[in-house]
Amino acid sequence: MSVTELAQRARIAARTLATATRAVKDDALVAMADALVTRTDEILRANGVDVAAAREAGTSESIVDRLALTPGRLAAIADGLRQMAALADPVGEVVRGSTLPNGLQLRQVRVPFGVVGIIYEARPNVTADAAGLTLKSGNAVLLRGSSSAANSNAAIVDVLREAIAKTGLPADSVQLVDPSSRETVRDLMRARGLVDVLIPRGGAGLIRSVVEDSTVPVIETGVGNCHIYVDETADLDMALSILINAKTSRPSVCNAAESLLVHSAVADTFLPRALDALRAAGVVVHGTAPVARFGEVVPATEEDFATEYLALEISVDVVDSLDAAIDHITRYGTGHSEAIVTGSLSAANEFTARVDAAAVLVNASTRFVDGGEFGFGAEIGISTQKLHARGPMGLPELTSTKYVVTGAGHVR
Structure with missing residues (x-):
């Protein structure tokens, strides 16, 4: 018919x-x-x-x-x-x-x-x-x-x-x-x-x-170019667990993490562990020069940071401040789901207030942004617009x- x-x-x-x-x-x-x-x-x-x-x-x-x-x-x-x-x-x-x-x-x-x-x-x-x-x-x-x-x-x-x-x-x-x-x-x-x-x-x-x-x-x-930002006050064990879950538990879905941002104050400690764990999970890392100091990466391009990979790939950069992380997310994010890992209440509050996305997470994996996980039953989709419906x-x-x-x- x-x-x-x-x-x-x-x-x-x-x-x-x-x-x-x-x-x-x-x-x-x-x-x-x-x-x-x-x-x-x-x-x-x-x-x-x-x-x-x-x-x-x-x-x-x-x-x-x-x-x-x-x-x-x-x-x-x-x-x-x-x-x-x-x-x-x-x-x-x-x-x-x-x-x-x-x-x-x-x-x-x-x-x-x-x-x-x-x-x-x-x-x-x-x-x-x-x-x-x-x-x-x-x-x-x-x-x-x-x-x-x-x-x-x-x-x-x-x-x-x-x-x-x-x-x-x-x-x-x-x-x-x-x-x-x-x-x-x-x-x-x-x-x-x-x-x-x-x-x-x-x-x-x-x-x-x-x-x-x-x-x-x-x-x-909307598409999900989702970020994990590891703040200078983050529990790094927690950050690593969240990162690996968000990227690898099911990389082909829209709430999977596609980009990692790490505060420069913890980069020396966190990035070697993160790169090893990502590599062990089969993830291809597209990193900037500051990231390449800690392990072998594919040089990251402007397009990489704008890409929803839907695969075992991730873009990684080092930022000098919370402001820089938010600026990066504002530039490349798609308004789907953005996460901060932090031990600072003020940083968490600033991140959730300033990041414009359907879902903003504090110390939790982006993989939770889902109608079933929110208790809504199966979702029809995740809306990234601002009229009538937003989020799952x-x-x-x-x-x-x-x-x-x-x-x-x-x-x-």
Whole structure:
């Protein structure tokens, strides 16, 4: 079907979802989770076709890692759906309310967007996460994944639609847009009036294209050029642990650290340890001349400091002050997640006040910037914009609001 036909079907489904009770939606989420587990072998076979094709095409291992599913990853996705079922339903929540001086009762309540379109790259876990989050928040969803994950996404959506239908909700609550043609992306971006909001998830090029070319309102999720700054008062054992976790625990995700800044007062002590640990973990270090004094590095360029590697690579520099670290982050950061390791309360306060990012961390790994880790359930993405939603986007961020005004024959 065309994008227009899919969107029209989604709008019909959205009317049912908008008034569905929490119990009905939660039953659907649990059924979706159970179905993913029951049909794991079927989904993994489809995913295996995509992974093999990606490797044959010479796709980087960091992208293959994003694409690949395992029994453990599928089980985690299913657990995420069950966790969503346990979360409060945002629909109908009263954001604020009052009685006006003239006696009118005013309430601002959360309501679904309606139809959400999601354009994303090789991350089949997004397919299930997005389906669950949009359903729980009362929205129908149009999923346009990449052609590289076509088999995986098709298998997952088939499983989810069948599970949803068995609970009495419309199967068209979740629909897959044909990934084989670039025209479907354009059609989705131009479906104003049928699609209420678009959310792009992927690389900088995809996000920029959707933001610049879409006539449908866009919630911008951003790339993650995330920094770890080791302050002169830092506990260096703590700093090393945070660095290695932030860089190596899963380098292909947007909350992984891509750059390390070290205060010159502790560089002599910290950098030899850090370079050894990074090298032992297989990380390629792009360092400036002050960094090269402590070990072999690839000379860092301006482009290195602006790069989201999504791989076992990191840029490293030495700075002379907290101000210099903040200036560096302001210049190269993408507004995603920035961390300071420090023993100084004043340095921590200054860093959190002055660094402009969706999440600022003190003495903690950037890997915690995640909807699941924040207790939101699976996230739809991490917004780096400043309107409506910022940071990990959970259920409330997938709603809008309306004002309900109750009178007793009031006229103006």
